[in-house]
Amino acid sequence: MDAEEFRRQGHALVDWIATYLDELEQRPVSSTVAPGQVRAQLPPSPPAAAEPFEDVLADLDRVIVPGLTHWQHPSFFAYFPCNSSYPAILGELAAAGLGVNGMLWATSPAATELETLMCDWMLELLDLPDRFRSTGAGGGVIQGTASEATLCAILAARERATEGRSNRSGTSGRLVAYTTGQAHSSIEKGLRVAGIGSDNLRLVAVDDRFAMRPDALAAAVAADREAGLVPFFVAATAGTTSSLAFDPVPAIADVCRTERLWLHVDAAMAGIAALCPEHRWVHAGVVQADSYCTNPHKWMGINFDCDLFYVADRAALLAALSILPEYLRTAAGDAGAVIDYRDWQVPLGRRFRALKVWFTLRADGPEPARAMIRRHVDLATEVAAWVADDARFELAAPPALNLVCLRHVDGDGATDALVAAANASGAALFTRTVLDGRSALRICIGGRTTERRHVEAAWKLLQQLS
């Protein structure tokens, strides 16, 4: 493909995407393909010669799209949203077209500096504490996912707790971390990756709202110290995956300060709600956190992958992750005058993710995201009222922001059957979870194009199937 053909096909693909998104509502939300069915429609071996790009686009329609679960569909109520907006799509296109690798400041200063600025812009928009601002001792970085941010937080905490011994001689096995059974699986995964292990993660008891009990945390820490172990890390969640429970971060932070534990706050979806002043309670206590993450790719229309990860003390993070072979040395880096983001993450290379943040914040401004969040929260409030009014259902957790968890009063069998039937219909998509040992159906309202009528239709579907 040459430049002229790129222009032609690029225009065609932009139009194809616009049409895909325009007509998405008419498709089933999730694919009904059987395992292996997509692959079976494609040649088992690569082509020996070039094919017309029109054929590729045709196969996109014929084979790929029917095999997708449409995360941008207005009736997607599953997992968390992973919504995108037009300027963010263009930001990804620009990043791909420029094809620069921002591993060091010197390998593209603008990629690093725009990323730092976007972290500071987002800090202002979310009213995050100044200690995370890049102009002080802390700073932000764009990671791919909250899982990666969590792992980096664990590594920085481990570095601080062991004064660098872990990086030199390995992890001792005496380190202990704390979270709740409601926290995201990435916390346990990160501890496994870091060589700390699942057995050294304490699942602190939760209250009847699925939020961590600070007294139980303090007791668990005391018991571990008594046993000669080394408590080092607490992951609090501002909006859990299953039920959007909010751990009481201020009280947890008090325990962490007393016990000198690293406090990481995972606000992957809910942190974005702080774009709206009335929702800034989601960040209560974050001012005392050592690290924090939230995902514009979840609820702000900035394409996956885009996780904002902030630390109050970047020195700990850099000590954990910095390695400097000769071929990566640069004058600016040696002088300490710049940020080299390779030291803020596990991978070396990095895409120019800041472009999609910049494009979105400038081309749309922050208001459309705020309006969307408010619409979602209003709709969820309505849904919670509908659930309360229907004797067949009950709330499985206190509703929060844009999430409602319900169950069928006839028990797990009925709830599981409802999730399965609703999802098989193709008319909407929900996620099943387990709360208090019982099945629940989550309705997470987060699509950029999700309007009241989609939520109403989803509710009617659930009623009809019950």
Next chain:
Amino acid sequence: MDAEEFRRQGHALVDWIATYLDELEQRPVSSTVAPGQVRAQLPPSPPAAAEPFEDVLADLDRVIVPGLTHWQHPSFFAYFPCNSSYPAILGELAAAGLGVNGMLWATSPAATELETLMCDWMLELLDLPDRFRSTGAGGGVIQGTASEATLCAILAARERATEGRSNRSGTSGRLVAYTTGQAHSSIEKGLRVAGIGSDNLRLVAVDDRFAMRPDALAAAVAADREAGLVPFFVAATAGTTSSLAFDPVPAIADVCRTERLWLHVDAAMAGIAALCPEHRWVHAGVVQADSYCTNPHKWMGINFDCDLFYVADRAALLAALSILPEYLRTAAGDAGAVIDYRDWQVPLGRRFRALKVWFTLRADGPEPARAMIRRHVDLATEVAAWVADDARFELAAPPALNLVCLRHVDGDGATDALVAAANASGAALFTRTVLDGRSALRICIGGRTTERRHVEAAWKLLQQLS
């Protein structure tokens, strides 16, 4: 931005990218901005309202582009290439436009199945061993970077060596890994992340070609066993970063088989050379490896990020990385009928990276990449001859494929000054490294648009500055 505006601005941005790439040769390769200069040209705070997209594009030209190091520039000879092609850019655009998250098979079957198929296609094109094919006990996955692939290899090896104990109770500190001082920094970084630590990495002696000495490996393993340690992992490099040295993988594999060590082969750039039958020697011994990675984003024109990571026994990888909370359970996953790629990587979420591989292999076919690789290798062979003919220079390592390492005969001061002056000129970009304790200048020829005239000009520049 609405759909209509997206179409209009999308066309404009496609044209902007085509023009950027067309005119790239006229720009200096690397930016001359001072630290902070890019940021200073942008507002310190986010806009309160939407701005015309034309203004964003104008700032891309005014602020961002002058702050870039142009990795797609034909006179970029630094690091490794990170080259891209037009269909790959469109693949990224399509992935962003679809906005699906392929964390599970069920969350978009086509994303998973196309990725598996692309790994199998690439396996055929690179003539990799059948044990890495997804239809057997092994399989491939697209990671973001070789660093992430290496970490996953370490975790799978650790899982096998400790029979799962590490994931449960942490890393013992008795595990020992082996590579050479020429291997990529990501191996040491991965061992640190995994809680094994730098002290438990042995840098095995190399021969006069900077390749690992298998006898030294065997001796190091024996000494560690004698000391009561647990050797578990060997990272061999097929094409080191500094000098493109090739560790003797067949002999290393013999040691690994005897000693029951996991063998990972890092062929991040050079593995792609196997697209050409005459270069398939780069994969000697890989048939005995437990895991292997190579990066189409380095030398095949498939945009960063795209690392192919293959394992012979996917069970070890899955055991290391699988965690299954209720909200991620699916019928297809529970039945074991599908691949859930979340278990093949550290992050949970994942972009639809397979699209750019598919677009490139179909729209261009494999021949343009083969022709490009042959051109680069021919040019590097010429450069090596020019170095040999100029009394001011000497080769710092045996030339291999597309890399030539040279030094000035007047010593490190002269070599360092040459690198600095050449890079400051903006006419070309090189990387300095250290080989045998002495400075060297690397000329890595890997640009998609790099022709003989660019290499000649670069050589003349080096001569003029010497």
